[in-house]
Amino acid sequence: MLIVQKYGGTSVANAERIKAVAGRVSKAVKQGNKVVVVVSAMAGETDKLINLAHQISSNPSEREMDLLLSSGERVTSALTAMAIEELGHRALALTGRQMGIFTDAVHTKAKIERITGERAEKALDEGYVVVVAGFQGITETEDVTTLGRGGSDLSAVAIAHALNADLCEIYTDVDGVYTADPRIVPDAKKLDKISYEEMLELASLGSKVLQTRSVEFAMKYSVPVVVRSSFNDNPGTLVTKEDEDMEKVVVSGIAHDVNQAKITVMGVPDKPGIAARLFKGIADANIVVDMIVQNISSDGKATDISFTVPKTDSKKALKLTEDIARELDAKGVDMREDIAKISIVGVGMRTHSGVAAQMFDTLAKHGINIMAISTSEIKVSCLIDAKYTELAVRVLHDAFELEKAA
Amino acid sequence: MLIVQKYGGTSVANAERIKAVAGRVSKAVKQGNKVVVVVSAMAGETDKLINLAHQISSNPSEREMDLLLSSGERVTSALTAMAIEELGHRALALTGRQMGIFTDAVHTKAKIERITGERAEKALDEGYVVVVAGFQGITETEDVTTLGRGGSDLSAVAIAHALNADLCEIYTDVDGVYTADPRIVPDAKKLDKISYEEMLELASLGSKVLQTRSVEFAMKYSVPVVVRSSFNDNPGTLVTKEDEDMEKVVVSGIAHDVNQAKITVMGVPDKPGIAARLFKGIADANIVVDMIVQNISSDGKATDISFTVPKTDSKKALKLTEDIARELDAKGVDMREDIAKISIVGVGMRTHSGVAAQMFDTLAKHGINIMAISTSEIKVSCLIDAKYTELAVRVLHDAFELEKAA
Numbered sequence: 043m044l045i046v047q048k049y050g051g052t053s054v055a056n057a058e059r060i061k062a063v064a065g066r067v068s069k070a071v072k073q074g075n076k077v078v079v080v081v082s083a084m085a086g087e088t089d090k091l092i093n094l095a096h097q098i099s100s101n102p103s104e105r106e107m108d109l110l111l112s113s114g115e116r117v118t119s120a121l122t123a124m125a126i127e128e129l130g131h132r133a134l135a136l137t138g139r140q141m142g143i144f145t146d147a148v149h150t151k152a153k154i155e156r157i158t159g160e161r162a163e164k165a166l167d168e169g170y171v172v173v174v175a176g177f178q179g180i181t182e183t184e185d186v187t188t189l190g191r192g193g194s195d196l197s198a199v200a201i202a203h204a205l206n207a208d209l210c211e212i213y214t215d216v217d218g219v220y221t222a223d224p225r226i227v228p229d230a231k232k233l234d235k236i237s238y239e240e241m242l243e244l245a246s247l248g249s250k251v252l253q254t255r256s257v258e259f260a261m262k263y264s265v266p267v268v269v270r271s272s273f274n275d276n277p278g279t280l281v282t283k284e285d286e287d288m289e290k291v292v293v294s295g296i297a298h299d300v301n302q303a304k305i306t307v308m309g310v311p312d313k314p315g316i317a318a319r320l321f322k323g324i325a326d327a328n329i330v331v332d333m334i335v336q337n338i339s340s341d342g343k344a345t346d347i348s349f350t351v352p353k354t355d356s357k358k359a360l361k362l363t364e365d366i367a368r369e370l371d372a373k374g375v376d377m378r379e380d381i382a383k384i385s386i387v388g389v390g391m392r393t394h395s396g397v398a399a400q401m402f403d404t405l406a407k408h409g410i411n412i413m414a415i416s417t418s419e420i421k422v423s424c425l426i427d428a429k430y431t432e433l434a435v436r437v438l439h440d441a442f443e444l445e446k447a448a
Numbered sequence: 449m450l451i452v453q454k455y456g457g458t459s460v461a462n463a464e465r466i467k468a469v470a471g472r473v474s475k476a477v478k479q480g481n482k483v484v485v486v487v488s489a490m491a492g493e494t495d496k497l498i499n500l501a502h503q504i505s506s507n508p509s510e511r512e513m514d515l516l517l518s519s520g521e522r523v524t525s526a527l528t529a530m531a532i533e534e535l536g537h538r539a540l541a542l543t544g545r546q547m548g549i550f551t552d553a554v555h556t557k558a559k560i561e562r563i564t565g566e567r568a569e570k571a572l573d574e575g576y577v578v579v580v581a582g583f584q585g586i587t588e589t590e591d592v593t594t595l596g597r598g599g600s601d602l603s604a605v606a607i608a609h610a611l612n613a614d615l616c617e618i619y620t621d622v623d624g625v626y627t628a629d630p631r632i633v634p635d636a637k638k639l640d641k642i643s644y645e646e647m648l649e650l651a652s653l654g655s656k657v658l659q660t661r662s663v664e665f666a667m668k669y670s671v672p673v674v675v676r677s678s679f680n681d682n683p684g685t686l687v688t689k690e691d692e693d694m695e696k697v698v699v700s701g702i703a704h705d706v707n708q709a710k711i712t713v714m715g716v717p718d719k720p721g722i723a724a725r726l727f728k729g730i731a732d733a734n735i736v737v738d739m740i741v742q743n744i745s746s747d748g749k750a751t752d753i754s755f756t757v758p759k760t761d762s763k764k765a766l767k768l769t770e771d772i773a774r775e776l777d778a779k780g781v782d783m784r785e786d787i788a789k790i791s792i793v794g795v796g797m798r799t800h801s802g803v804a805a806q807m808f809d810t811l812a813k814h815g816i817n818i819m820a821i822s823t824s825e826i827k828v829s830c831l832i833d834a835k836y837t838e839l840a841v842r843v844l845h846d847a848f849e850l851e852k853a854a
Contacts (some may be wrong), residue, residue: 057500057503057504060504061504091523094463094523095526095527095530097463098463098467098527098530098534099530099531099533099534100464102533103529103530103533103539105541106527106529106530106533106539106541107526109522109541110522110523110526110527112702113520113522113523114519116516116518116697117497117516117519117798118599119515120501120512120513120515120516121500121501121504121512121516123509123512124501124504124505124508124509124513124516124779125505127505127508127512128504128505129510133509135511135512135515137515139545139590140590140594184545184546185546186543186795197596250449253737301558325459335769335795342558401798406506423728431744442705
């Protein structure tokens with residue numbers, strides 16, 4: 043088998059952890075597999091570099107930022123190759139360029155365009171373990187690019203596809219994908235498998251097991267992905283195509299996200315074009331708006347509009363919204379950061395009705411008020427007061443009997 | 449003017465220092481110059497990476513070591529470019545590869561074979577400040593190489609030659625080249641200029657202002673080099689071709705080196721081939737022998753051979769010598785690490801006689817015993833007891849009236 047193994051920052055946090063990774067790679071090689079290892083930067087290194095850049099410039103060049111940040115993964119790839127060689131194997135560390143990962147030129151969030159990979163293929167045929175620096179690629183003009191936060195997941199999945207690997211293992215610090223956060227729900231169950239689409243909803247909903255774009259890529263090219271822990275030998279969760287078993291399960295998991303802020307514009311004149319003006323202004327500032335709620339006022343003359351944005355952008359969004367609100371003759375702007383988005387996800391929702399109603403009913407029974415709702419084919423999300431986060435996750439886990447999942 | 453400015457590790461040790469470097473670059477640009485900046489890794493970073501590698505492997509792959517160590521200079525090049533842009537200039541950070549620095553494949557101590565430099569030239573023509581990651585190059589097969597300790601000096605001088613720069617400024621934490629170490633001799637004088645050959649002797653004698661290979665390169669291609677401090681605006685020392693002024697000065701400077709160990713093989717049978725056997729064994733282990741002294745025994749039957757090696761290799765050299773000594777039926781082996789090599793350097797020695805005699809006489813007058821002597825056309829070195837290091841430097845500085853130099 044050809045296996046791609048990706049190790050995240052906590053899995054390569056220091057020399058001891060890197061040696062443990064090498065031990066795991068060695069085991070896979072001894073079982074007769076060809077192995078490509080993709081590594082992240084050591085935990086904390088990327089943040090350290092970002093902090094240095096911000097000490098120097100409030101608005102650093104993105105091209106230089108990519109050159110800066112790509113160094114962390116290069117360090118880990120070299121160290122990991124050394125550790126694998128120390129166990130008696132041959133290992134070859136490759137940078138994004140040496141792996142032939144060509145991307146577009148959108149620095150700090152580049153898209154992979156093609157992976158040549160000849161050097162890796164040759165090395166694998168010669169018996170080397172290939173260790174690739176994740177998160178990075180190169181443009182046609184030889185500039186270094188990075189793939190955005192969590193981009194090493196995408197590197198791994200894309201390399202698995204390019205080399206036609208049999209499996210892509212994503213090693214992290216949790217055992218796999220759970221029905222809910224086990225720190226909140228002690229009897230949360232680890233799922234043996236989950237569909238790409240469910241994983242995609244969970245990834246984008248703030249369950250940080252896999253980077254969203256890597257799941258999209260895996261789904262598009264049907265790359266079989268296993269999420270598992272580098273700290274033990276538990277089997278992990280297989281992310282794969284939807285099958286009949288999965289459709290029988292109505293709700294697969296519950297996600298929560300406390301990293302959003304809610305902004306409300308009060309007393310907006312109820313005229314056409316108002317919402318367009320507001321959200322165009324925010325989109326132009328590259329701020330992603332998630333949920334939107336518009337309340338029709340009782341007298342039909344003015345309305346309130348609420349929406350959520352990532353907390354990291356909340357100050358910028360508030361300032362923008364205040365400017366636009368003045369221009370629109372609104373009564374005022376209010377922001378709340380003590381909110382949480384609770385979501386239930388499951389491909390079974392497609393064929394089962396009443397799931398959303400059961401969610402609302404469960405929350406209501408426990409006195410949890412819903413501020414906003416958004417839905418997709420396989421997901422229902424509710425915005426609630428942040429103080430009820432754990433309660434909401436627990437009562438929904440109970441209501442949908444997820445402790446019986448597996 | 450096209451100026452290459454090289455900044456060492458202490459000059460880019462943190463965000464504040466990098467901003468100060470940017471200020472200096474900005475000044476040179478505002479004076480109408482085109483500037484190429486070559487940077488080292490932030491002070492301490494390279495040692496941190498070497499330490500990590502040794503935690504993982506006692507004998508790490510040199511190819512992977514180069515990939516690992518090259519990351520430090522990439523970080524600094526990106527940060528320095530950001531800092532220069534922050535001051536309103538356009539800046540472009542280039543890796544060794546992007547600068548087109550091609551080397552042979554001797555990892556960890558690669559030799560530069562050619563520098564293409566088209567991208568740098570184009571950027572300079574477009575008004576960019578070009579910031580190059582020092583210390584690194586790339587092989588024809590796209591593997592990353594490094595140029596050995598202090599290799600960023602060599603990067604700077606070689607780039608200055610390749611781009612036909614008018615001047616190569618080496619910024620460090622001292623004001624220039626002194627007649628002796630100012631920490632030992634308070635009235636040591638900074639030299640306004642010094643010849644390549646003298647600088648070469650001083651560099652190889654343990655005065656750490658410039659890396660030896662960079663001086664050889666500068667001499668070979670007549671690259672004008674200025675050594676100066678990044679912490680003040682003092683004019684520094686120009687390293688250039690020998691001229692008439694320089695020849696009038698008998699001794700330009702005094703160097704001391706306490707990083708050698710002396711090994712003595714006692715009672716070696718006085719037969720042909722013995723020295724060859726001994727030094728071939730040591731050379732085969734890649735240990736550089738510096739001074740060699742052989743004492744003819746009074747009875748003509750046995751002899752003592754002493755030689756010096758770098759302290760970093762002393763244990764390895766001692767073990768080897770003991771093995772060879774047994775084979776040669778020698779009486780024993782002894783090692784001393786408390787020794788110092790004191791050297792006087794000056795192109796004027798070529799035309800002035802009696803310089804060596806004056807040195808021996810001065811040391812003898814102060815009760816300093818000489819254990820070994822070596823000479824070249826422009827240098828005399830004496831090996832002495834380490835406890836006399838400061839005394840020897842001071843009395844020689846006095847004897848040759850170096851406090852009057854300039």
